Amino acid sequence: MSAHIRDTRKRLGMTIYDLADKLGVTAGAISQMERSERDETIQLSTLKRALKAMGADLSTEAQDAPMSAKHLLTARTAAASMSKELAENDEDTALRIAIQSLDHFRHARTRAEILDFLREPPTTGDPRWDTLLATAIAWDAKRRKIRPPAWTRKPALSEEWLPATPGRPTERYLDMIRQAAEPEFREKGILMRERDLLVA
Known part of the structure; x- marks a missing residue:
């Protein structure tokens, strides 16, 4: 069967x-x-x-999922790792994992690798971070002319959010980030610029 x-x-x-x-x-x-x-x-x-x-x-x-064999993150393993970091209140590391997953996604070349990467992940335990990961993967998939899967379509956040930023930044700083934010993220209420999504 x-x-x-x-x-x-x-x-x-x-x-x-x-x-x-x-x-x-x-x-x-x-x-x-x-x-x-x-x-x-x-x-x-x-x-x-x-x-x-x-x-x-x-x-x-018919191929087995190859990403784990190459020690590369998938959406599933990224979400699971982010969940652990968020449970430890380490948002900086959670954000780095989300960004690293995009870099690993770019290593997915074959159809099997792409499909493996894009399988629906578990929740991170926080709807904001679920939306961030889903939006980031959809954003990168579109840039690669890959159709984002249905699970990446998340509703916009109820409040604007600048990930992994302690306290409340000044309105001037927020406005500067807002102006440079990627449209797909801004629509979801997440303030992320393209340069924030690249592995340093």
Whole structure:
């Protein structure tokens, strides 16, 4: 029993309607394909066609997740590490991990590596940091012309936030950061500049 179509679709944040549109079929036909694959009655040509429409193939989908083998962070391992640091009240390190994960994402070259990196992470335990990580990954994915998965779409924060900054910065300083903040972050209420997102 396999679920390559469904698993690939979910990792990419695609609905059955998205895939149906790519293949020029109905959503019901996609549901039937996924059922047929699960029941091991799907034709190989149909399976290959569905995967190809999502930019994948059987060889990449059959590979084990390679990022951990290379000792590189994924969204999942970054969130887990950030959670530990936040539990220790170490926001500076949590922010460094989020930024480091973007650098590691850039090392994901193959389809399997990219899909592995983008699998939905657990919560960091703090909605602000969940939004920061999701927004950072979506921001970087778009720059690489990779479709961000659905889990990266988080609601905007209720209050403006400058991560890992103790106390309340002056309004003049906040305004300077606001002016330079990346639009995707500013929309979420997070004040982050491009230079803040690069590994030193």
